[in-house]
Amino acid sequence: MSTVVEELDSIGERRFEPKAKDINEDIAWAKINTDVLRSLERPRPIFWVIFLSAVALFGVGVACEIYQYKTGLGVAELRNPHVWGLYISTFIFWIGMSHSGTLLSAILHIMHADWRKPIYRFAEAMTTFSLMTAGLFVLVHLGRVWQFYYVVAYPNERWTWPNFSSPLVWDATAIGSYLTTSVIFLYFGMIPDLAICRDSATGFRRTFYRLLSVGWQGTDRQWSNFRITYLTIACLLIPLAVSVHSIVATDFAVSQQPGWHTTSFPPYFVAGALYSGCAAIITLFIILRHTFRFEEYMTIPILEKLCKLTFAISMVWTYLNLIEYASTWYGTDVYAKQALIYRATGIYRYWWWAMNFLGSVVPFALAFKALRTHVPTMMVVSLLLNLGMWIERFMIVTPTFAHGYYPWTWSDVWWPNWIQIGIVAGSFGWFTLLFMLFCKIFPSVSMYEVKEMVYHRIRARK
Amino acid sequence: MNKKTYLMALFNDFDAAARAIASLREATIAGFAMKDVTLKSPIDHPECAAELGSRPVYIQIFSLIGAVLGSTLGFLGISSAQANFLRQPRGGFPIVPLPPNMVITYELFILTAVFFTITACLVVWKIHSDKNSLYSVSISVDKIGILVKAEPSAIDAIKQIFNRQHALEIMENARV
Secondary structure, eight states: OHHHHHHHHHHHHHHTOOOOOSSOTTOOHHHHHHHHHHHHHOOOTHHHHHHHHHHHHHHHHHHHHHHHHHHOGGGGTOOSSOOSHHHHHHHHHHHHHTHHHHIIIIIHHHTTOGGGTTTHHHHHHHHHHHHHHHHHHHHHTOSSGGGGGGGSOOOOTTSOOOOTTSHHHHHHHHHHHHHHHHHHHHHHHHHHHHHHHHHHOOHHHHHHHHHHTTTOOOBHHHHHHHHHHHHHHHHHHHHHHHHHHHHHHHHHHTSOOTTTOOTTHHHHHHHHHHHHHHHHHHHHHHHHHHHTTOTTTSOHHHHHHHHHHHHHHHHHHHHHHHHHHHHHHHSSOHHHHHHHHHHHHSTTHHHHHHHHIIIIIGGGGGGOHHHHTOHHHHHHHHHHHHHHHHHHHHHHHHHHHHTSSOGGGTTOOOOOOHHHHHHHHHHHHHHHHHHHHHHHHSOSSOHHHHHHHHHHHHHHHO | OOOEEEEEEEESSHHHHHHHHHHHHHSOOTTOOGGGEEEEOSSOOHHHHHTTOOOOOOHHHHHHHHHHHHHHHHHHHHHHHHHHHTTTTTTSOOOOOHHHHHHHHHHHHHHHHHHHHHHHHHHHHHHHOOTTOOOOGGGGTTOEEEEEEEOGGGHHHHHHHHHHTTOSEEEEEEEO
């Protein structure tokens, strides 16, 4: 009997074990400032390894782009029907990455999920730099880069007017609006922290932060206006983010190509964007946590919450993916069905199965607490998820071109060559370069919001 | 213009600051008005700021104006430009594709609303900024400041109130 009681007691203890706190609530506010400001001064040496690797990777991309620019798109093996190649696949990938910042910042802000506070800043930065990287691919894939402005809707003297019925024009407007709004949102949310930097900096850095902090003194009027403005921009940013990736989806969905002409493409793209973005946030979370000594702020309980969120979104993406397969399989469009069969059995089949495995099976690792709380495992899993999402974009673009309406395209085996791979690698270098520079110059953990978080949690506890 | 003095007291926590503001409100001091009291804090604290009385925020009105202007002028601008330009290469008939224009209008509606919102906020901050005002870097760390602008005759009474609420430090700055 006593054994049973002891066993029940132990079960009870396990069941009612207090949850680990997202953050140490007793942390002093001065320490928050010190820790975050220290990250601007003395990151771990790994920072320089990452930074220099990014510079090298970016250099490779620049060299490839210069060669392509001077010689022509032929060096990238772009030819009819494979006119987009890796460039547009990677463009979609970077646009997708940009959505997580909005999710973490705006949506969770509106939902009062305060665990986002230590990590949303770098997610917003990720949004901005992802968009800047995505924008490069619009230029890179053009045959005549110097005429890039043809895509922008403006009156001109050439007697050519942008085709407003084309989603490419909508794309330019939507991405331009999203980038502008994201930069504003990122900067505006940083103003109180820039004032903290101003107050502790000296020399030219003080001048730099003073200009950016626009006279912030933390007055009640400033805070009340700040709160309303931030909330308003957050509310405006959410529909904008959804519209951006919906419009990127319509680049494909409004075409007649088999495999693209699907009504579920916009929600599928948005889900995929949130999914890859969340996976990228996990990767960057782990990197920043170590590089900038943010173990006290980017804690394991917050990582767990991120993983749960990513898992939920991965299941939404899986569902929409299956819906797309089912609607094509049971639909009457023979060409679309053939394109689907080609993906699963043609020359790109390994990539297609890898995409489904990495996108729909690997995320189940996030369902296990033991794995979720193991940082190296989560690093590997997040990278695999992102690889899966990158392959997804490749599988959207390439097999459709390889198995379109014209039979002559069916025998055209196409793989990206080193120029394309070099430029794609360069884009990762460019992104990492910008991101690491941002984290070195600006506080990547929101100091005032972490203070708010611990303050309100202590109040609630009392 | 009357010569006014700035006085700022620093407190350790919001409770002490709230008590000090309540005491200022209850006291009847000649040459001092509650509208000249400003709370400076490292975090947003609406409850404490509410002790200062109603200070409405009008930012949303500007957001609305931006949204309405962005959507109407954006739509009209794109449509009228199309009607004027497309008639030239296409033989004189104005063409305005409404559904695509709605998509671009949607983006402009949000973008203009965001521009108006942030511009309004920055302008409001500029209007309320006071270069003669007092500031302490400890406010950006963990202290709460109460800034008062008052006639010199009221300063001693205000200082007494701050001291009664255990102000850590009182700063003073006489300005015209």
